[in-house]
Amino acid sequence: MAGVSKGAVSFALNDRPGVAEATRTRILAAAAELRWTPSHRARALSSSRALTVGLVVARAPETLGADPFFPAFIAGIETTLAARGQALLLQVVPDQASERRSYDALAANGRVDGVFLTDLRLDDPRPAMLEALGLPAVVIAPSPLECPWPVVATDDRPGIAAAVHHLVALGHRRIAHVAGPVEFVHTRSRHAAWAGALAASALDEFSSVHADFSAAGGAEATVRLLDSAAPPTAIVYANDLMAIAGMSAAQTRGLHVPDDLSVTGFDDSAIAGHLRPPLTTVRTDVVGWGRAAAECLLRLVDGLACPDVTLPPPELVLRSSTGPPRTTRETDSA
Amino acid sequence: MAGVSKGAVSFALNDRPGVAEATRTRILAAAAELRWTPSHRARALSSSRALTVGLVVARAPETLGADPFFPAFIAGIETTLAARGQALLLQVVPDQASERRSYDALAANGRVDGVFLTDLRLDDPRPAMLEALGLPAVVIAPSPLECPWPVVATDDRPGIAAAVHHLVALGHRRIAHVAGPVEFVHTRSRHAAWAGALAASALDEFSSVHADFSAAGGAEATVRLLDSAAPPTAIVYANDLMAIAGMSAAQTRGLHVPDDLSVTGFDDSAIAGHLRPPLTTVRTDVVGWGRAAAECLLRLVDGLACPDVTLPPPELVLRSSTGPPRTTRETDSA
DNA sequence: CGGAGTCCCTAAACCGGTTTAGTCAACCGC
DNA sequence: GCGGTTGACTAAACCGGTTTAGGGACTCCG
Numbered sequence: 134m135a136g137v138s139k140g141a142v143s144f145a146l147n148d149r150p151g152v153a154e155a156t157r158t159r160i161l162a163a164a165a166e167l168r169w170t171p172s173h174r175a176r177a178l179s180s181s182r183a184l185t186v187g188l189v190v191a192r193a194p195e196t197l198g199a200d201p202f203f204p205a206f207i208a209g210i211e212t213t214l215a216a217r218g219q220a221l222l223l224q225v226v227p228d229q230a231s232e233r234r235s236y237d238a239l240a241a242n243g244r245v246d247g248v249f250l251t252d253l254r255l256d257d258p259r260p261a262m263l264e265a266l267g268l269p270a271v272v273i274a275p276s277p278l279e280c281p282w283p284v285v286a287t288d289d290r291p292g293i294a295a296a297v298h299h300l301v302a303l304g305h306r307r308i309a310h311v312a313g314p315v316e317f318v319h320t321r322s323r324h325a326a327w328a329g330a331l332a333a334s335a336l337d338e339f340s341s342v343h344a345d346f347s348a349a350g351g352a353e354a355t356v357r358l359l360d361s362a363a364p365p366t367a368i369v370y371a372n373d374l375m376a377i378a379g380m381s382a383a384q385t386r387g388l389h390v391p392d393d394l395s396v397t398g399f400d401d402s403a404i405a406g407h408l409r410p411p412l413t414t415v416r417t418d419v420v421g422w423g424r425a426a427a428e429c430l431l432r433l434v435d436g437l438a439c440p441d442v443t444l445p446p447p448e449l450v451l452r453s454s455t456g457p458p459r460t461t462r463e464t465d466s467a
Numbered sequence: 468m469a470g471v472s473k474g475a476v477s478f479a480l481n482d483r484p485g486v487a488e489a490t491r492t493r494i495l496a497a498a499a500e501l502r503w504t505p506s507h508r509a510r511a512l513s514s515s516r517a518l519t520v521g522l523v524v525a526r527a528p529e530t531l532g533a534d535p536f537f538p539a540f541i542a543g544i545e546t547t548l549a550a551r552g553q554a555l556l557l558q559v560v561p562d563q564a565s566e567r568r569s570y571d572a573l574a575a576n577g578r579v580d581g582v583f584l585t586d587l588r589l590d591d592p593r594p595a596m597l598e599a600l601g602l603p604a605v606v607i608a609p610s611p612l613e614c615p616w617p618v619v620a621t622d623d624r625p626g627i628a629a630a631v632h633h634l635v636a637l638g639h640r641r642i643a644h645v646a647g648p649v650e651f652v653h654t655r656s657r658h659a660a661w662a663g664a665l666a667a668s669a670l671d672e673f674s675s676v677h678a679d680f681s682a683a684g685g686a687e688a689t690v691r692l693l694d695s696a697a698p699p700t701a702i703v704y705a706n707d708l709m710a711i712a713g714m715s716a717a718q719t720r721g722l723h724v725p726d727d728l729s730v731t732g733f734d735d736s737a738i739a740g741h742l743r744p745p746l747t748t749v750r751t752d753v754v755g756w757g758r759a760a761a762e763c764l765l766r767l768v769d770g771l772a773c774p775d776v777t778l779p780p781p782e783l784v785l786r787s788s789t790g791p792p793r794t795t796r797e798t799d800s801a
Numbered sequence: 802c803g804g805a806g807t808c809c810c811t812a813a814a815c816c817g818g819t820t821t822a823g824t825c826a827a828c829c830g831c
Numbered sequence: 832g833c834g835g836t837t838g839a840c841t842a843a844a845c846c847g848g849t850t851t852a853g854g855g856a857c858t859c860c861g
Contacts, residue, residue, distance in 0.1 A: 138811045143849055153809060170575040174517065175847030178508040178816050185556075194542030194754050198535035199737035208528030211559040220578060222519075223557050225545040242507040244554060348741040378741035385743060403533035404738070407682040407712035409719060420528050472841045477819055487839060509817035512846050 135163035146171060186214065186430055187222045187245035191232040191252065196347060197225065199374055201402045202419055206273075209423020210249070217431060233262070240266040246434040249273060249426055250282070253318040271430040271439070273422070275322035283439045285426040289319060289399070290326035292415035292447030293369060296397040297330035299413070299449060300367045303457045305395060309365035310341035311354045311375050323371050323399070339365060344375055351375025352382040359386065359394075366394065366458035373398035373405050373414055380412070380454060391456035401450050411452035418444065469497035480505060520548070520764055521556045521579035525566040525586065530681060531559065533708055535736045536753055540607075543757020544583070551765060567596070574600040580768040583607060583760055584616070587652040605764040605773070607756070609656035617773045619760040623653060623733070624660035626749035626781030627703060630731040631664035633747070633783060634701045637791045639729060643699035644675035645688045645709050657705050657733070673699060678709055685709025686716040693720065693728075700728065700792035707732035707739050707748055714746070714788060725790035735784050745786035752778065 135142075137160060144152045145160040152160075164170075177183055188210070190203060197203060207221065214221055222245055224235050236259070239245050247269035250259055263270045264281045272284045300308050310327040313320035320343070328338045342357055344350035351374060358365055359382075370376035376398030383394045390396055390410055398405060401416035425442050432439040469476075471494060478486045479494040486494075498504075511517055522544070524537060531537060541555065548555055556579055558569050570593070573579050581603035584593055597604045598615045606618045634642050644661040647654035654677070662672045676691055678684035685708060692699055693716075704710035710732030717728045724730055724744055732739060735750035759776050766773040 139848075140812080140850075141810060144810090147849085151809065156809080168575070170572070172512075172847055173576040173578045174508070174512040174515075175816095176849080178506075178512045178818085179847075179849040181508075181816070181849095183508065194539055194546075195737070197542055198538035198753075200538075201532035204532035204534075204538060205528055207557065208531055208559045211557070212528075215558065215560070220556050220558070222554050223541065223545070224549065224554070225542045226549070238504070241502070241504040244507045348737050352741055374738060377738050381741050381743045403529070403682050404708060404711050407686055407715050409715045409743070419532075473818075474820075474842080475840060478840090481819085485839065490839080506817055509846095510819080512848085513817075513819040515819095515846070 135159050181243075182434075183244055183246045184218065185220045185222050185245050186210075186427070186434070187224065187239050187248040188251070189224045189226060189232055189235045189239075189248065191226050191229055193227060194225065199347065200372070201400050205419035206251070206423040206426075209420035209425075210427040211423075212420070213424050213427035213431070219431065232259075236263060236266065236268070240268040247271070247430045249430065254316045255318060255321065257318075269430065269433045271426050271433065273426055275319045277441045277443065278318075283429050283433065283441055285422065285429050285442045285444070287417050287419075287422050287444045288446050289323055289415070289417065290329070290446075292399065292417065292449060293323050293326035294330040294333075295449040296369050296413070296415060297327055298334065299451070300369070300395055300397070300455060301330075301334045301336070303367075303395065303455060305367040305458050306336060307339055307363060307365045308336070308367045308369060309339050309358045311351060311358070311368055311370045311379060312341055312343050313346050313371045315343050320371065327369055344371075346372050346375060348374050348378035351378040355379035355382045356386075359383065359388075367396070367455070368394065369397050371399055373400040373402040373412065376412060376414065376454075377404070377408060380408070389459075390454055392459045395455040395458070397449075397455060405450075406452060408454075410454045413452045413455040414450050415447045416450050417447040469493045515577075516768075517578055517580045518552065519554045519556050519579050520544075520761070520768070521558065521573050521582040522585070523558045523560060523566055523569045523573070523582065525560050525563055527561060528559065533681065534706070535734050539753035540585070540757040540760075543754040543759075544761040545757075546754070547758050547761035547765065553765065566593075570597060570600065570602070574602040581605070581764045583764065588650045589652060589655065591652075603764065603767045605760050605767065607760055609653045611775045611777065612652075617763050617767065617775055619756065619763050619776045619778070621751050621753075621756050621778045622780050623657055623749070623751065624663070624780075626733065626751065626783060627657050627660035628664040628667075629783040630703050630747070630749060631661055632668065633785070634703070634729055634731070634789060635664075635668045635670070637701075637729065637789060639701040639792050640670060641673055641697060641699045642670070642701045642703060643673050643692045645685060645692070645702055645704045645713060646675055646677045647680050647705045649677050654705065661703055678705075680706050680709060682708050682712035685712040689713035689716045690720075693717065693722070701730070701789070702728065703731050705733055707734040707736040707746065710746060710748065710788075711738070711742060714742070723793075724788055726793045729789040729792065731783075731789060739784075740786060742788075744788045747786045747789040748784050749781045750784050751781040 145157045226232050250270050251273045253274045260280050270282045272282050274284050274286050275289045276286050277284045312324045342354040344354040376396050380390050380396045388394050398412045398414035401414045405412040405414050429439040479491045560566050584604050585607045587608045594614050604616045606616050608618050608620050609623045610620050611618045646658045676688040678688040710730050714724050714730045722728050732746045732748035735748045739746040739748050763773040
């Protein structure tokens with residue numbers, strides 16, 4: 134010890150007033166010499182704070198890996214947390230029942246000070262549930278919404294709209310949509326953006342199919358659309374994985390992409406630019422999203438207010454999976 | 468309270484002797500009625516255990532999302548941890564220097580009881596470092612090795628060997644390898660498996676290139692190989708992402724897969740079966756690996772011994788990106 | 802010169818469990 | 832009937848910090 138009481142050390146370490154500058158320096162020097170760091174456990178107990186925030190992900194282990202969202206989002210969260218000595222507690226659970234139990238347990242035994250709420254569903258009970266539990270939360274959603282908690286949003290609608298407008302500009306009229314599972318808010322958001330963009334171009338809403346974000350689901354949805362009475366000349370997918378599988382399914386049927394079918398994805402995943410043809414897709418800054426969400430949650434945990442945040446809109450990345458429809462060409466040449 | 472002291476409650480909750488069965492039931496009933504759960508913080512402090520294990524991942528945020536390994540591995544870990552009320556503390560850091568600091572900090576402030584060591588490198592300083600820090604660890608590697616800690620291994624060599632033998636059986640003689648970054652143990656392991664399988668088939672070691680597991684790296688490596696004096700008729704890639712990008716790069720050059728070039732991947736990622744052509748690849752049970760690693764680490768943390776574990780070898784998944792080389796066909800038909 | 806006001810720092814309570822030492826009643830055998 | 836065990840439980844110390852109450856020295860002011 135540097136000749137002071139443990140209370141003084143506590144003051145010195147937390148930059149609180151009431152310690153002479155000289156003493157503070159002496160204490161810090163002693164701590165450095167002894168390679169001493171305050172025990173996280175004791176600090177958490179006495180300050181009644183867990184110094185940890187939680188993320189509960191309700192997805193089957195397999196589908197987790199296929200989605201580029203979570204790894205990037207987590208990386209973003211980490212960027213912010215690490216700088217403040219906080220940590221992320223991660224839980225992966227198989228279904229919604231387990232998800233509820235997870236939140237209950239996290240709140241009951243005080244393992245975390247707050248949580249992130251992702252994959253928001255329609256009429257999602259979680260915001261109210263967490264309010265009842267008194268566990269601070271930040272909601273990750275495609276746009277601000279009525280909610281007891283701050284919402285950190287990246288509006289995916291401009292991205293989808295840009296994709297549709299791009300296709301319309303290329304001459305497409307029959308533009309279908311392969312959406313995610315109905316229950317998600319972002320599914321509805323992307324679906325609405327697609328429909329809205331069609332309407333804005335004075336086109337009737339064309340066919341859409343709900344799939345499950347998986348490769349198999351995307352392929353199957355694509356086949357369904359292509360088999361319909363009026364097959365689309367372009368398909369806007371709600372994520373890259375389904376778009377890639379759909380593109381392959383179309384190619385397997387002998388269709389040429391983009392001549393016979395244009396395809397757009399969503400995510401701009403790592404492979405998107407290295408396919409045949411390279412995938413036109415929508416890129417969102419998921420890392421930045423995670424960073425912003427973490428900053429918001431930390432403010433909230435500290436008792437500060439955190440207004441809703443809306444991040445810059447996503448960007449359409451033009452590659453070669455989109456082009457003018459063959460019918461247009463034929464008309465042109467005829 | 469159920470008319471007993473807090474010590475008695477502690478005994479009752481931890482199934483320790485010295486509490487009458489009737490009393491125990493009464494205590495548990497009272498706890499349930501009060502919806503009371505022991506405070507994680509207090510328990511961690513007094514029992515000198517963090518009830519948490521850590522995983523430090525040193526990868527750039529972007530590359531993290533591209534790799535199906537971590538999400539699946541984490542999901543496996545969670546399966547085991549959740550069942551025992553333990554939690555996973557995740558840290559994503561950009562480089563090896565930060566990685567060291569992370570381990571130091573985790574050990575110093577006692578946030579975790581043990582850690583997982585992944586992406587083991589040649590002459591990796593981390594096992595010794597953690598031994599010096601006194602922080603239990605479990606090493607995730609492709610095969611058992613000299614190490615102060617238990618090693619949980621999935622031997623990837625049989626998978627690579629199976630891929631090579633499959634290609635040899637198809638008639639390939641010029642089989643190249645696109646490996647991962649040199650520094651990783653699993654890179655060397657897969658490279659050795661490729662070379663060993665060639666030798667076992669009485670073939671000379673053919674060309675190999677180190678890439679970085681990214682799509683761009685895989686494409687570039689592929690072009691290098693195809694531009695060489697003796698281009699391969701088949702390429703064994705160290706992961707799916709590079710294989711997919713390589714396959715597209717070859718196709719873009721006008722090559723037909725598999726007629727002009729056969730391709731195998733590693734991971735069996737979600738898209739692998741939904742490409743054109745579907746990718747022949749090696750599947751490992753990463754979720755099971757995470758589960759086994761977590762079980763081992765928990766034993767270690769409890770002071771029990773944990774022998775090295777070797778999981779079932781990976782499995783070659785045959786799809787259509789591999790086939791007889793065109794030269795062979797010509798020879799056959801000639 | 803005495804009292805109020807500051808500034809620094811210490812002593813001790815406190816967070817909510819675990820764990821050791823010790824109390825007390827019932828039971829045992831001789 | 833009495834010392835010795837045993838079983839069930841309580842009281843209190845303890846984990847390692849944070850935080851409140853308070854004490855001593857010094858300054859300022861009338």
